[in-house]
Structure formats: structure tokens, C-alpha cells
Amino acid sequence: MTPVILTLNAGSSSLKFRVFSRDGLVRLAKGAVSRIGGAATLKAGLTGSEEVPVPLAEGADHAVALKGVLDWVMAHGADWQIGAVAHRIVHGGTKYTESTLVTPEVMADLEALIPYAPLHQPHGLEAIRASDALLGHIPDVACFDTAFHTGRDPLFTHFALPPELYEMGVRRYGFHGLSYQWLAHVLETDRPDLARGRVIAAHLGNGASLCALHDGRSVDTTMGMTAVDGVPMGTRSGAVDPGAILLLKRSFGMSLTKIEDLLYNRSGLLGLSGKSNDVAALLADGSETSRFALDYFCMRVAQAAAGLAVSLGGVDALVFTGGIGENAAPIRERVAERLAPLGTFETLVIDANEERMMAMEALRLIG
Template sequence: MNEILVLNSGSSSLKFALYAAEDAPESNSVPALKALALHYSGHFSGIGTKEAAVSLKEVAENGETRKSDDEALNACGLRAADNHNDAITQLMTWLESRDDAAPLKGIGHRVVHGGQRFREAVVLSEDDVAELETLSSLAPLHQPHCLAPVKLLMQRYPDVPQVASFDTAFHADQPWVAKQFALPRELTQKGLIRYGFHGLSYDYINRTLPDVLPEDAARERVIVAHLGNGASLCAIHNGKSVASTMGFTALEGLVMGTRSGTLDPGLVMHLIEQEGMSTQEVSTLLYKKSGLLGVSGISSDMRELLKSDAPEAHEAIELYCYRIAREIGSLVAALGGLDQLIFTAGIGEHAARVRERVAAQCAWLGVQLDSEANARDEQGIASAESRVGVWVIPTDEERVIASDCLTLLASD
């Protein structure tokens, strides 16, 4: 038995998961997902801030989860991290010192942007990392933080393979017409196209659908709603991504926690030319001060907004749901119909009122919810009369990364 470590690094966070890995078939398949047993998971949050914290969960063989208290964390040598290097150093020191440690087979990383060349998971070389760094301008809030742990761990463990799984890869084979902007061809040839994101989440849902849907359920035309602090939709036709709401960057599409989603490009020019804002100020506005936070003026957290009686909170929720329902209509057109609608990620999995509002605006498609099942966050939430299956399926991006890692290293 070997171990696979998965890292998901953000601007102020580091999520990790450690899997015990059996041998997997040499294909990126459902069996590869099932060949992994989650042993530990954790999260360094608020890195370098006053809110810095760390959490650790252990998963027993029977599936029971135990969260470590402060005393247990201290015994593991884990504490709030001052910076990302500190978090990585703490994590690896603890992993190496465990009594139950097994050989580390590989380390898998979530990398947000793979550009046009990286269309599937790869075992990284130093040249690959250098090329991926050139894509940082396409995902400035994510790419540098995804790659920093790779470089650090290549130095610390030169003999342990580092595997990158890309958020863009699931969308790489979309039809060319779905990826194009109506720009001059020379700009398109430079890579100014729609890439799509949240691909690891969509990949997981797509792989697990056969285990969730009844055998006789139609599954040719599926829309997955990944609704979290970042949010997007993906149209999946016969298991392949054919359209998505995110495009050149992770800013396009739906209203998000702090991101604006789609807006008129002329508005950006107005902010620069008429409001006197710099490009950096516009970037900060659209990425960090808009979305649910900007509309409500209260919070980017859907849980807080749902509890609030403020009219601004209700307006933010209404806009959030309206944009989802409107974009579902767009993706239904790309699919030529709809068989199944899947909700996933934090809001999608836990906000029954959001699902209810979206479903009500999709009644024209034949979407009808079982209100009691929806209120209980059950897996199947469509009513018996619904012409479209509606499901709540928790996503697991870390397991997809570990599966990619296991499959690549088994084939090598």
C-alpha cells in the first residue's frame, strides 16, 4: 500500500488530502476513483492573516471521521501558518513523522490553467512548470499559488513524481465554435479563446453519474451547476463538455461570491476612461468587491445572506438565481434539450432555497422539485412529475486529482 498526497493551494489557503492507494487500472476511470481510500484531510486557512487557522480530519477504515482538537493538532506539530512555505513545511514534517506513514507514491496538484497544450493530467517536469508559469496572466489569482508548492516539493523530494491536474482540461475538447470569441484571427491564434474552469469538479460528477442515476435514466444531456464562492455551469453531452459559462478567465459567467460574472466590456472601458480607475483597480473591483458582496453590501457568504432580512440581501440572492436560470437556458440550447440537472459545491449542495428558486425559473423545461426532499438536501430532489431529473451530488476534486496521479504513475 502506498500513499498519494493531494494539494490544492489558493491565495491564502492550502487544502490537502492523503489517500491510501491500491493499484489502479491504466485508465482514468471510475475504478481508479474507487481504488483510493481517504486517510486524512485538512486545511490551512487565512494564511498570513489574523484569521489564520488549521484543521485536520482523520478517516477511519469504517468511514467515520474524527476532527482533531487543538491538543491533537499541537501533538502533530500543526499550527496556523505564517506563509505558504511554512504550511508546506509543517505538513510534510507531520506526514513524515506519522507512525502509520507509508511510502509516498506521488503528489498531485490542482493547477487552474493548462492553456492550449495541457489537455490532460501530466507528470510534471521543470520545463512544464516553467511553461505553466507563463499562463499566470490568464489566472493571476490562482496560477502562481498552484505552482509554488510544486517547485518547493520538487526540491525537497526530487524522486517523488509531481502530477498536475488542470481545471481547464475537462473542457479542452469542446467544439471550436464554443471556444471562439468574435475577435481578429491573430488574437485567437495567440490563445484568446474560451477555456472554461471547475473542470475537476465536473469531471468527478461526470465519472460518478453511472453510480447515482437509475440504469434506465436518460443521461445524454446533462447540466452541472457548480455553485460555491466561485460558480459556473457546464453542459455535458454524452460525457463530454460542450459548453460552459466561464471563458477566458474565471471571471465570466454567473454571479459569484465576490466576482461580478459576465458584464458588458464597454463598462470596463467606462470605468477606466470615465471613472479614472486603473486596470488594477478595475481588476480588484471585479474579482474581489463585486458579486454577492457587492450587490448586498453585507457578505459574500450565501449562508449569511439567506439568514438576513435586509432587502439588499434578497436582491443579491434574486440576481444570483436569475443568472443561473438564464444561463441554464443558454446551455439547454447548446445541448438541444435537458435530461438531468445536477447541483454541486457548497451552495449547490446545501442551499435548498437557492435550488428551489432556480428550479422554479426552469419550470418551462419541466423541472419540478420534491420540496421535502429538497429541504433535506437529499440526493434525488425531483418530483415524480418532473420531466428532468434533479440531483444533489457532493463534488470531490481532490479524489479526481488523486485518481489522475494514481493512473499516470501506474501506467508509467
């Protein structure tokens, strides 16, 4: 039998998976279930092979989606033996500063954090419950997007609010930590000179943030208490004047549910362009609104990077990652142009690989 590690990344209507060999963490397979809750479809393939769609039951939930994934894994890897399931969990709060084996106590703690990540946390926990029901004898590992940012100076974790609110959990946590942890690992392996220096990492995708790293550790980051803060994203607003939110509620009568939907699902590139949250589509469209949306995005990313340069006391390298950061050269160029006042620094592109980072964390924990 070949020992393998399964990684899961659960969204509201999707479940992405990877299979890695335990020996060397070679990726053996990848796939995803889309449209969970509707006409769910699993699309998967072995590494080097075409991904083939497999319809699932209409209205499938995360448990049914995971069952479909496991059936596919068992059918295509007859000699694979799953040794651990690593789950991407958005919020670990202040208690979980590194990946951890899941226990009932851990689950209770993570459920208490749902109000801090209401559109992300529940789906990750649902995937853990489904995994436990289907593979109860196999350890589940929770890998947190917040963990990499723990240990920062209080200057970068506070809001300008009374201290009792900080103690209640109203603080800047930061997210995309698995992506930044992977970048730090790659730099340490391939560019130790930069790893020890001042690096601004830009994780730009449908979700977007930036992180200031020094000596491979998070110093500052653009996301705060929730994953809607910071720079604009595909459909998320990024930072908005809190007074504007109060106005929507008080003067325009918008419910909290509608405001939440606005900030998470109808803003960002989609809201600014009125067309799409897909950068490739906006670049191809070329209309005035599409150009404005992209110019606004690039300006805000550059402004955020300049602010992080202050946090670091300078910058030695700017690293792009994520779907936009890796594939949209015009966006990288526009951001770099706006950062010209910072002087000379190196610009790199490193492919995101949060899943392999999760597999590495799982391997570390199970030994």
C-alpha cells in the same frame, strides 16, 4: 508501509490537502492551512476524527505551510509512504488537455499562463515548487481545471473577435473541470442512463459556473478565458459589459489593479448585498439587499442553464454540486422554478470531490 497519494489545492492564503490510500483511494485524512502570509493555522484530522488546529509560524508562506502539512502527515501516518503529490492547477492552456507529470518544461509552460489566471495560477505553481523542494524524489502531478473542456466545438470556444486573437490564446477555456469530470464519473457509475444524456451541471460555491455535458463530455460552459466570467459568484462579478470596464478605466480613472480587485474580490454576492458572500448568512439575514443578491444570483444561474439547454438541444437532468449547490436547498428550488419553461427534467445533487478525482488522475499516471 501503506502507499498514499497527497492532494494539494493552493489558494492565495490557503492550502487544502487530502491523503488517499493508493489501494482503493480511501480518504485517510484531510485538512487545510488558512491565513497564509499572516497568522497561519493548520487544521487537520484523520478521517472520522475531529480536525485539530495547529498554529504555524507568523507570516508563513506556501513552503512553510506545506512543511507544516508534511510534518502533520508524518506524525499521524507513521506507515504512510507518499507515492505522488497531485496539485490542482487552474490553467493548462491549449497544450495540456489532461493531467500530466510535472517537469521543468511543464513548469515553464504553466508559468507562461499566469496572465490568463493571475489570481490563481501563481499559488498552484508555488505549491509545486514547495513540494519539489521538500519531496524532490516524489512525482508531482498537475491536474488542470481547464482540461475537461478541451475538444469542444469551435462554436463554444470562440469570442466574436478577429481570428488572430484566438490564435494568441484569447478564447473560451472553461474552468471547474475537475468538478465536472468527477460528476461525469459518478453519473457513469451510478446513473449511466443520464451519463449518456444531456446534463446541465451547476458547480455553485464561492466560485461558480455551469457546464453542459453530453455523453459525459463537456459541450459548453459559462466561464470563458478567465475564472471571473459567467454567473456571479461569492466575490467575483461574473460577466460584465466590457464597455463598463473601459468606462471605469477611461472616465473614472480606476487602475487595472483596482479594477481587478473589484471584479475578483468586491463583487458578486458580496458586492450586491453589501454584507456577505456567504449564502447561509444572506438567507438568514433576510434584508432587502440580501434577498436581492440571492434573487439575482438564482436568476443568472437559471438564465445560464437555459442557454446551455440550447447548446445541448434539450436537458434530461440538472445536477447541483459545490458548497451552495449541495447545501442551500432554497437556492436549488429557486433556480429550478425559474427553469420551469424548459419542461420536465430530473434534478440531482452530487457532492463535489475534486480531490478524489485528482488522486485518480495521479494513480493513472504513476501506474
